[in-house]
Amino acid sequence: MTGMGRESFWTVDPSELLRVGKKFSLVDRPTDDTPGFDGDKEQGRGALAEGALVLAELQERMFATSRLGDRRRILLVLQAMDTAGKGGIVKHVMGSVDPQGVQLTAFKRPTPEELEHDFLWRISKRVPAPGMIGVFDRSHYEDVLIGRVRKLAPPEEIERRYTAINTFEAAQVACGTTVIKVMLHLSPAEQRRRLLDRLDRPDKHWKFDPGDIDERELWDEYQKAYQLVFERTATADAPWYVVPADKKWYARLAVQHLLVDALERMRLDWPKADYDVAEQIRRLN
């Protein structure tokens, strides 16, 4: 078993179980299972706290290494239907990492200026610097998801974008980025529960947008658009992971693992000083 280094709580490496491979079929994937993890919610939360320490230390090592010239970095792309838990991943997984090592971008509806450029214009400005974990909360994939479902661009332009995305991501990989693409996979029934919960709680009304229900009514079209995304853009260098998201605690634990796994594969040591340590100590005495 690989990639499970300092985390002790997986029965099988979930990276392999969650990665989109050939003949992947989204509609056949459950939304409520917990691949690689046998425990319950409480155990999952304990595991998340344990993994948080591992992730924070590995991230600091990558950051430190970058100060001495290493170019490696991570780009985590998060895509999902509304309420699937992207925000919770950012808060509860990325929240355990030193903010100095995280570069977060939430991509909203494009501005008029952004629409005047190619769809990758605003994306490429936000790729992470060396040593950082960049997180995209929504991304260039919106342009082939809502773009396709809502017919915001002609079919031939949508087609062109898959290739452009693969070319763009390959360039990121070539300059030292580990690209991790995650789709949080939710059931419509669970989404309904979460939307009703938001409507039921005045402290959550601000998180609700009537437009969320408009998109919900196009559920099947979105699932088909995701299926196409996987078929066209799940590459060896920039893989997709489909994470069951009906159980929020599992989705967080799984995404945390994908980051830990990527960092452990870098075999990061603390970088060696590029100055004479003894000489500097003398200067202070």
Place this chain on the structure above:
Amino acid sequence: MTGMGRESFWTVDPSELLRVGKKFSLVDRPTDDTPGFDGDKEQGRGALAEGALVLAELQERMFATSRLGDRRRILLVLQAMDTAGKGGIVKHVMGSVDPQGVQLTAFKRPTPEELEHDFLWRISKRVPAPGMIGVFDRSHYEDVLIGRVRKLAPPEEIERRYTAINTFEAAQVACGTTVIKVMLHLSPAEQRRRLLDRLDRPDKHWKFDPGDIDERELWDEYQKAYQLVFERTATADAPWYVVPADKKWYARLAVQHLLVDALERMRLDWPKADYDVAEQIRRLN
């Protein structure tokens, strides 16, 4: 006593004690006291954990309010000599806030492109959006600190900058920003201990830069430059706070309080829905 709302652990509101007023004299300020707090390190850490929950909730309220059009936001400016603990503030104070509500910028030595512009060019691009807590790790004040000490600009240009800074900050305040400027006040002896600690630990070598000792040798000039900064830029709308920083736990607690205090003064409620809640519930049934 004001501004102490949900935090129970202060004996006196530290905002008042730490704010730079008329006749402020930096050299007369201790670096190792704990104004407003009677407890020890362990109690300080407990208080920080308690305050973290208060800060996180208030920040979410400000963020929520901004989604419905409120323009308020916070800009926290951190300035200090090396090792004083700016990074620790970011990690341990801002680290308790949802990353989606924090916009952090660490200003480094200006790039050639940045040097081709006015010193506020790169700064103004990084001011926080509504609902956010923006954090500047170093800032435009470097241009009147190292700028003065190292004579990187002629004296009349340094003079001009104080006025430009006040004008710039007043404009931020006018569009809804609470500006909080913090100088972490360290003793040279404590800095020496911290530098030696970095040199003593291979996992901290990457945090050390021989240039830190070069700046250390100009300690008194930097303190004078800070004194001038306070005299020229401590305004009613954009006050400075000098926080004793020999005890890291106290500095973190004090800065956390300054943020909590600013947020409590906003009297934030959860924003009211701008849609018909009952109608949306019907759509889901």
